[in-house]
Amino acid sequence: MKNELIDYVLHLADTSLILGQRLGEWCGHAFVLEQDIAITNISLDLIGQSRSLYQYAAELLNDGRDEDALCMMRNEREFKNLLLVEIPNGDFAQTLARQFYFDVYHELQCQALLNSKDERLKAIAEKSLKEVRYHVTWSAEWVIRLGDGTQESHDRIQKSINEVWMWTEELMSTAPYEKELIEKGIAPDSSSFKIPWMNKVKEILKEATLTLPADETKQSGGKVGTHTEFLGYILADLQHIQRSYPGLKW
Amino acid sequence: MVTIDEIWQKLEEISDPEIPVLSIVDLGIVRVVDVKEGVAHVVITPTYSGCPAMNVIEEEIQSKLTPFIKLDLSTQLSPAWTTDWMSEAGKEKLKAYGIAPPVDGPGGMFSEVKVPCPRCDSSNTKLVSQFGSTACKSFYQCNDCFEPFDHFKCHR
Ligand SMILES: [Zn+2]
Numbered sequence: 001m002k003n004e005l006i007d008y009v010l011h012l013a014d015t016s017l018i019l020g021q022r023l024g025e026w027c028g029h030a031f032v033l034e035q036d037i038a039i040t041n042i043s044l045d046l047i048g049q050s051r052s053l054y055q056y057a058a059e060l061l062n063d064g065r066d067e068d069a070l071c072m073m074r075n076e077r078e079f080k081n082l083l084l085v086e087i088p089n090g091d092f093a094q095t096l097a098r099q100f101y102f103d104v105y106h107e108l109q110c111q112a113l114l115n116s117k118d119e120r121l122k123a124i125a126e127k128s129l130k131e132v133r134y135h136v137t138w139s140a141e142w143v144i145r146l147g148d149g150t151q152e153s154h155d156r157i158q159k160s161i162n163e164v165w166m167w168t169e170e171l172m173s174t175a176p177y178e179k180e181l182i183e184k185g186i187a188p189d190s191s192s193f194k195i196p197w198m199n200k201v202k203e204i205l206k207e208a209t210l211t212l213p214a215d216e217t218k219q220s221g222g223k224v225g226t227h228t229e230f231l232g233y234i235l236a237d238l239q240h241i242q243r244s245y246p247g248l249k250w
Numbered sequence: 251m252v253t254i255d256e257i258w259q260k261l262e263e264i265s266d267p268e269i270p271v272l273s274i275v276d277l278g279i280v281r282v283v284d285v286k287e288g289v290a291h292v293v294i295t296p297t298y299s300g301c302p303a304m305n306v307i308e309e310e311i312q313s314k315l316t317p318f319i320k321l322d323l324s325t326q327l328s329p330a331w332t333t334d335w336m337s338e339a340g341k342e343k344l345k346a347y348g349i350a351p352p353v354d355g356p357g358g359m360f361s362e363v364k365v366p367c368p369r370c371d372s373s374n375t376k377l378v379s380q381f382g383s384t385a386c387k388s389f390y391q392c393n394d395c396f397e398p399f400d401h402f403k404c405h406r
């Protein structure tokens with residue numbers, strides 16, 4: 001079961017890290033300073049959460065690798081993040097659609113982890129939940145603001161809400177390493193998020209005068225290391241300094 | 251022999267690198283101070299997961315205490331820090347420094363929590379952004395004196 005727990009903790013850590021890295025790409029590029037700061041604050045929270053998780057994974061692994069090695073020296077196929085978080089930022093609408101879908105899921109996940117039989121995961125979730133509540137408020141407000149805004153903003157957020165939809169099914173999927181952890185009460189069953197996730201998404205989209213995308217193509221695989229072509233480029237950006245100068249410190 | 255009280259006093263001298271008017275004790279992040287068999291045990295808790303000040307704070311605690319006593323410094327996540335742990339003195343210092351102390355409110359979407367202006371005390375203020383210059387602050391502006399100011403987010 002220990003290997004399953006390590007895989008699960010890495011899945012959580014990788015998901016937060018990669019989304020944090022993606023959001024960090026907005027630094028200095030957002031349309032107004034306040035939102036530039038908001039996006040990078042959310043990025044920082046996620047990277048902080050991933051650190052707590054990598055530290056835990058490193059302790060469980062106990063093979064001499066520390067949090068930095070896990071983040072900087074693992075290859076693409078070893079990453080277990082959700083595909084949703086690795087898709088490109090696109091315009092602000094696309095970043096926002098991705099963030100909104102993720103935040104609603106992340107809040108449900110942190111809440112469920114408060115009941116985990118694993119004390120460490122429970123503590124990390126308790127800490128993260130306070131931050132995630134701000135994230136979901138931010139992203140839901142912006143979906144409403146854009147959807148119920150001008151014709152242009154409405155059309156653009158609707159387009160992104162539709163396009164990002166195909167990556168959301170994986171949020172509610174179960175990887176092989178999760179099965180035993182679910183039975184033991186360590187990990188929540190992600191399929192149990194389906195209804196509350198859908199309810200919240202519907203509620204916000206309705207308020208935003210947007211329509212729920214129709215079920216179409218679905219894509220998953222990130223949780224077991226099968227990624228899109230985008231992850232390699234993210235890792236190249238993220239890891240190249242440590243790969244070039246291993247052990248380098250600021 | 252260093253006493254527990256003396257360790258608290260030394261910790262009081264360490265300020266939050268991002269809000270220098272607050273000591274780490276005012277901020278409420280020092281969870282436990284104990285001395286056992288000549289070793290000081292200090293437990294701290296982060297305000298936010300990604301708070302970049304934590305590493306600096308750890309280094310400062312090390313350099314402040316290790317000349318006097320052996321130190322066992324650890325970090326604890328649960329129970330998670332809340333702004334309720336901030337001292338009353340800390341809240342006064344924040345206001346004097348121009349940062350509105352934490353105000354609780356309904357929160358949620360399009361929140362209308364009224365945070366009094368630290369400059370003129372007017373409650374006629376508006377939220378500019380939930381995210382401010384650091385993870386622990388949101389950004390407001392006063393509609394009466396026009397002062398832009400930080401609000402130390404209420405974190406529960
Ligand atoms: Zn004022």
